[in-house]
Amino acid sequence: MSPRSVAVLGSTGSIGTQALDVIGRNRDRFTVAALSAGSNTSLLARQAVDFEVPLVALATGSADDLRRAIGAYAASLRRGSHALRGPAYAPEIVVGKEAAEAAARVGADVVLNGVTGSIGLRPTLAALAAGSVLALANKESLIIGGDLVTRAARPDQIIPVDSEHSAIAQSLRGGRAEEVRRLVVTASGGPFRGRSRAELADVTPEQALAHPNFSMGRVITTNSATLVNKGLEVIEAHLLFDIPFDRIDVVVHPQQQIHSMVEFRDGSTIAQLGPPRMLVPIALGLSWPERLDDIDVPCDWSMAQSWDFAPLDDEAFPAVRLARQVGEAGGTFPAVYNAANEVAVDAFHEGRIGFVDIVDAIARVVDAHTGRESDASTVEGVLDADAWAREQAAAELGL
Structure with a gap:
């Protein structure tokens, strides 16, 4: 069986780094076709060299800086004991706001969307259009895209990576x-x-x-x-x-x-x-429906333990x-909920509002939304609703 090719979107974040850990432990099962990251040039460069990735994409930064970082890290490895396959590793580099989309479009067997927020919508749709299996950790793209995303996907093309939804998908295999x-x-x-x-x-x-x-x-x-x-x-x-x-x-x-x-x-x-932990859901997102060996440590049933449940x-x-x-x-109501939350969370961490004000602000923005401001059947309409909600939330919070 030939290895599955994987594109990792958000490769320098928590989901992305864990995914590359899984791939690194199973190099006979996976290759990395593309990586995309937000702004962490140094870590992206190391990941690109370690996996000799053909396409490397960066949303914010300089192509020259990324190229130099890749060259410097590759040179340091050649001076050591590590041997790269090629004489001069030189990947294709994409820089700009469409970086994640470029990585999603490479036609990898699996695209792991591990970016955070509504910016994941276009890469999600790009991966589905390319025919790749979408290992979805970016829940926001499905939530705000709704029917737009589900209509774009063929049956079983989306594999959930959230631990809760991976658990449901696994449990559903026990019945019709x-x-x-x-x-x-x-x-x-x-x-x-x-x-x-x-x-x-x-x-x-x-x-x-x-x-x-x-x-x-x-x-x-x-x-x-x-x-x-x-x-x-x-x-x-x-x-x-x-x-x-x-x-x-x-x-x-x-x-x-x-x-x-x-x-x-x-x-x-x-x-x-x-x-x-997220290792098993991430690994299953890459290998579904098969399981990989020794991804995490199972529960120790020889130890006494108690589990609690409450409403x-x-x-x-x-x-x-x-x-x-x-x-x-x-319609566009989920997009409004999500966008208003992102604005309120930023305001909370900037010390502008209190903790309970976050959800209160979301509720006020949702109440102000009629659902007629934009069209949920197009990407532009969904993103218009997202932008409207951000402006409304900023106004509600006096930002």
Whole structure:
């Protein structure tokens, strides 16, 4: 079996670096066809040389700086014990705002979209149009794109990389679609689980970034603290698995050993569990439907342990309830929810608003949206809604 070629979008971020770790441990199974990154020139250069990547794309920076960084790192390896295959590694370099799209269009067997935010929409559509399997960690592109993305995908072309949705996909292999009663998405509850709304008023940015289980970027970590991330995941589950919102539940499970569950109509429930890390979902995104060997350490069943489950507190954390309303409304409402959140998260970390103001601001922007401002059936329409929401959120917050 020939190796699968992979394009990694967001290669210098948390998802991207873990994906390259998986690929590096399975070089007989994968090659890297393209890498894209935001602005981390030095790390991108090292990744490009280590995997001898044909196309390297950088959103913000200088092609000359990237070329020099690649040359310097390659030269340092040649002076050492590492031997590159070619006499002079010189990849194609793309720099600019369409960098991730260029990497997505190379025609790799698998495109891992690990960028953060709505900027992932065009690369997602580019990967689908190129016929690549899309390993989707950039949930925002599916959520804001909605039917635009699902219509562009052939059956089984999108493989979820979010740990919750990977867990659901794995559990669904235990029964037929018509046998599913409901999906159960688990949530850690974030660093403020158990606090009342009043007790959240004085939360600092530093506290919001102290996730109990995962190490992630600023936006995703803050979203996990507000539970906006879980709201986005409910919308994503609806779009990925075509399950109505009233059959998608959220349950708080602080240990995050069970990543999500599927309840079937006979009363049985199948759960996928493992350490609260992303390695297995990332590896499955690259190798689906096959499993790779020794990707992570399994649970140690010889040790006594207890797992807890509790209902979600919608009063303290209203983001999930709001996301359900947004998802039911459809159209450009999910794009508005997501964009308003990104603006509010930035404002929170800049010290302009409080923690509870984040979701309150999203709700006000959603309330101001009629759904008629833009067309959800085109990329331009979705991005227009995104831009409108950012302007509205800035106005709501006095930015």
